[in-house]
Amino acid sequence: MKQKKFILPEREIPTQWYNIQADMPTKPMPILDPKTHKVLKPEDLYPIFAEECSKQELDQTRAWIDIPDEVLEKYLVYRCTPLVRAYGLEKALDTPAHIYFKNESVSPLGSHKLNTALAQAYYCKKQGITNITTETGAGQWGCALAYSANVFGLESAVYMVKISFEQKPYRRSIMNVYGATVTASPSMSTRAGKDIITKDPTYQGSLGAAISEAIELALTTPNCKYTLGSVLNHVCLHQTIIGLEAEKQMEMAGEYPDIVIGCFGGGSNFSGITFPFMRHNLLDGKKTRFIAAEPSACPKLTRGKFEYDFADEAGYTPLLPMYTLGHTFKPANIHAGGLRYHGAGVVISQLMKDGLVEAQSFGQLDTFDAGVLFARSEGIIPAPESCHAIASAVKEALRCKEEGTRKTILFNLSGHGLVDMVAYDQYFAGDLTNYAVSDVEIQKYIGSADALNVNL
Ligand SMILES: *Cc1c(COP(=O)(O)O)cnc(C)c1O
Numbered sequence: 001m002k003q004k005k006f007i008l009p010e011r012e013i014p015t016q017w018y019n020i021q022a023d024m025p026t027k028p029m030p031i032l033d034p035k036t037h038k039v040l041k042p043e044d045l046y047p048i049f050a051e052e053c054s055k056q057e058l059d060q061t062r063a064w065i066d067i068p069d070e071v072l073e074k075y076l077v078y079r080c081t082p083l084v085r086a087y088g089l090e091k092a093l094d095t096p097a098h099i100y101f102k103n104e105s106v107s108p109l110g111s112h113k114l115n116t117a118l119a120q121a122y123y124c125k126k127q128g129i130t131n132i133t134t135e136t137g138a139g140q141w142g143c144a145l146a147y148s149a150n151v152f153g154l155e156s157a158v159y160m161v162k163i164s165f166e167q168k169p170y171r172r173s174i175m176n177v178y179g180a181t182v183t184a185s186p187s188m189s190t191r192a193g194k195d196i197i198t199k200d201p202t203y204q205g206s207l208g209a210a211i212s213e214a215i216e217l218a219l220t221t222p223n224c225k226y227t228l229g230s231v232l233n234h235v236c237l238h239q240t241i242i243g244l245e246a247e248k249q250m251e252m253a254g255e256y257p258d259i260v261i262g263c264f265g266g267g268s269n270f271s272g273i274t275f276p277f278m279r280h281n282l283l284d285g286k287k288t289r290f291i292a293a294e295p296s297a298c299p300k301l302t303r304g305k306f307e308y309d310f311a312d313e314a315g316y317t318p319l320l321p322m323y324t325l326g327h328t329f330k331p332a333n334i335h336a337g338g339l340r341y342h343g344a345g346v347v348i349s350q351l352m353k354d355g356l357v358e359a360q361s362f363g364q365l366d367t368f369d370a371g372v373l374f375a376r377s378e379g380i381i382p383a384p385e386s387c388h389a390i391a392s393a394v395k396e397a398l399r400c401k402e403e404g405t406r407k408t409i410l411f412n413l414s415g416h417g418l419v420d421m422v423a424y425d426q427y428f429a430g431d432l433t434n435y436a437v438s439d440v441e442i443q444k445y446i447g448s449a450d451a452l453n454v455n456l
Pocket of ligand 1: 111112113141229230231263264265266267268269338339383385386414415416
């Protein structure tokens with residue numbers, strides 16, 4: 001008898017990702033070699049990334065890309081994720097709006113990050129790679145990568161931002177369970193780390209610095225590739241499974257969203273929930289609004305500048321055309337670690353420039369107000385990052401109430417906050433404020449790539 005492939009009943013999930021680059025009226029500007037300013041081709045990325053990911057990164061022609069069977073099989077462990085009508089939150093806000101959320105917190109690691117971690121680990125494995133490395137901020141990405149490396153039989157090494165390494169020891173423990181080697185960043189194990197520590201021995205780390213360390217390891221270790229949990233186009237591509245599922249689920253609910261919201265770090269979960277709906281704005285004349293919710297402590301979309309910049313602090317990556325606060329920008333130590341990143345993905349930056357994306361920023365205290373309201377009305381404790389999307393959904397729902405309009409709002413619950421309870425403790429102790437970065441601070445780092453600051 002033929003062995004059954006899955007213990008779970010087979011469920012219907014999308015079998016292709018959506019590549020919005022193919023449908024964009026203005027294509028993203030090229031990514032450039034930092035030294036020669038030459039336009040990069042996929043082959044130029046092979047030393048760092050899996051070849052398939054490098055091709056996907058620069059693919060502006062294929063709108064639909066097949067999800068490999070091996071990845072689909074792993075997706076079925078937790079997909080499709082629920083789409084939930086937030087009746088409790090609607091009632092608490094007394095709003096005429098219909099609020100829906102897509103619950104990515106049900107993945108084994110509690111966030112959306114597994115959607116791309118599995119794909120990237122698989123492509124590395126398929127290519128004969130044995131080791132993968134990466135950085136992690138709050139730890140969600142490192143956990144997802146460690147899990148995926150384990151699933152596909154790869155070794156993984158994770159550089160974890162020092163402040164999170166200390167504040168979130170349980171994420172480190174989770175990575176250890178899956179067999180990952182975890183190092184606090186900046187570390188003395190790389191040149192990039194040493195340089196940073198020499199300049200500032202008390203530096204608490206940043207995603208940009210950890211990326212520099214991981215890339216250096218990948219470039220200096222045989223058979224090792226780097227993986228990234230956000231920002232890049234192929235990462236955003238893999239996340240579109242979120243929105244593709246949501247599109248079908250909304251259809252089953254007999255609704256179509258007027259507003260789609262995602263919190264914004266580098267843009268992967270935002271892209272994931274919005275791009276499939278945005279294609280109907282681009283192709284079918286829909287007028288859905290797309291709101292990126294970012295922290296006022298790291299406001300690249302609302303207050304950053306569109307320019308060529310590095311994706312990492314030390315300047316190892318290619319130059320990307322993006323909204324940025326400058327790659328040496330040092331965000332305050334807010335709890336939403338996943339949102340403490342200086343730049344926005346290339347595709348989203350172009351879409352933002354073209355007026356297809358709106359951005360809102362929120363103070364930390366306001367996001368926890370929204371998160372606690374959500375926990376008490378819907379039962380799920382949201383990740384500090386996701387609290388930003390909730391704050392935006394609340395804001396829009398209250399606007400509906402004021403205006404007496406009945407909009408349909410969809411937001412992505414990118415993850416749960418069960419490993420972030422220290423943050424909630426501080427919230428209840430009254431230790432959180434609505435910190436916003438000053439104009440002087442913002443002006444300090446913009447243009448720090450000093451690259452091609454021509455009129456973009
Ligand atoms: C990493 C993370 C984010 C931010 O990253 P994006 O790439 O902008 O999605 C948001 N929410 C959660 C739960 C995360 O783990």
